[in-house]
Amino acid sequence: xxxxxxxxxxxxxxxxxxxxxxxxxxxxxxxxxxxxxxxxxxxxxxxxxxxxxxxxxxxxxxxxxxxxxxxxxxxxxxxxxxxxxxxxxxxxxxxxxxxxxxxxxxxxxxxxx
Amino acid sequence: xxxxxxxxxxxxxxxxxxxxxxxxxxxxxxxxxxxxxxxxxxxxxxxxxxxxxxxxxxxxxxxxxxxxxxxxxxxxxxxxxxxxxxxxxxxxxxxxxxxxxxxxxxxxxxxxxx
Numbered sequence: 001x002x003x004x005x006x007x008x009x010x011x012x013x014x015x016x017x018x019x020x021x022x023x024x025x026x027x028x029x030x031x032x033x034x035x036x037x038x039x040x041x042x043x044x045x046x047x048x049x050x051x052x053x054x055x056x057x058x059x060x061x062x063x064x065x066x067x068x069x070x071x072x073x074x075x076x077x078x079x080x081x082x083x084x085x086x087x088x089x090x091x092x093x094x095x096x097x098x099x100x101x102x103x104x105x106x107x108x109x110x111x112x113x
Numbered sequence: 114x115x116x117x118x119x120x121x122x123x124x125x126x127x128x129x130x131x132x133x134x135x136x137x138x139x140x141x142x143x144x145x146x147x148x149x150x151x152x153x154x155x156x157x158x159x160x161x162x163x164x165x166x167x168x169x170x171x172x173x174x175x176x177x178x179x180x181x182x183x184x185x186x187x188x189x190x191x192x193x194x195x196x197x198x199x200x201x202x203x204x205x206x207x208x209x210x211x212x213x214x215x216x217x218x219x220x221x222x223x224x225x226x227x
Contacts, residue, residue: 004155016189036218043117043204043218045154098210100143100169103155 002027002093006104014112019063019078021107025089026072033074034092034101035065044090050074051096061085086111117219119205125225126195134190134222136205142217143210145188147180150202151220159203162188163210195226 007022011089025031032051036044049061055067061084074091087109092101125224126132138145143165148156149172158172164185173180177195182188192199202223206216 011151041220043220044206044213045218049215092155098163098208099212100146100158100161100172101148101156101216103148103157105153105155 001100002031002095004093004102004104005105006089006091007021008107009015009105010108010110012110012112013081015083017084018078019081019109021074021076021089021091022073023065023074023107025074025075025105026070027091027095029095031093032096033065034094035059035063035076036090036092036103038088038090038106040087047076047089077110081109081111083111083113085105085109114173117205117207118212119219119222120221121204123222123225125222125227127227128196129194130193131140131191131193132195132224134192134203134224136188136190136219137185137205138188138223139217141209142207143185144208144214144216145182145217146206146208147188147190148204148206149174150204152201156189156204159190195224197226198222 005024034049058062058064091104091107146161150156160170160180162182177193179191202221204221205219206212208216
């Protein structure tokens with residue numbers, strides 16, 4: 001069975017500092033990997049996804065993530081945090097095919113002025 | 114519409130009441146998913162439709178939960194005899210149905226059972 005572990009339920013960074021949100025997964029088959037962002041009282045918005053090909057994936061709002069098969073990781077980074085980045089971030093995995101997503105528990109990002 | 118819509122956005126029910134939650138997917142999207150998000154947790158899969166066919170309902174927590182999509186577009190999630198542990202945000206997502214396609218999420222329905 002697939003599972004996702006997000007290390008750190010809450011991460012706090014200063015405005016302008018590097019953002020690093022960690023995600024490790026377990027999957028018996030090559031996975032599709034996703035990062036979603038959720039603002040208060042809103043649905044999930046896709047930041048980026050890895051399916052095949054280049055392991056460094058660029059997404060919206062300056063975020064990127066790197067798929068490292070040997071480490072079973074898909075950490076999310078952004079070089080410089082902005083106040084508007086404060087939100088809940090979810091890493092998710094699914095098999096190839098149109099299957100349901102398996103989510104991590106989420107990491108709440110706070111950005112301090 | 115531009116995105117997935119859900120109604121109502123908020124629902125308060127007394128324990129034992131039945132509730133119905135509606136999802137309007139993006140027009141033309143073949144696949145529709147329901148997820149349950151408890152407070153402070155990530156979304157968890159409930160059930161999945163391909164057009165009108167319910168292909169997977171393994172995530173439904175009990176037989177009090179029932180979902181349908183009779184015409185392959187709008188879907189309804191019904192919860193009978195609600196319990197306090199049913200309190201959560203219920204998210205609906207739709208996709209075009211191909212393997213690489215993104216799932217687009219609605220804003221969710223926050224259900225509170227008193």
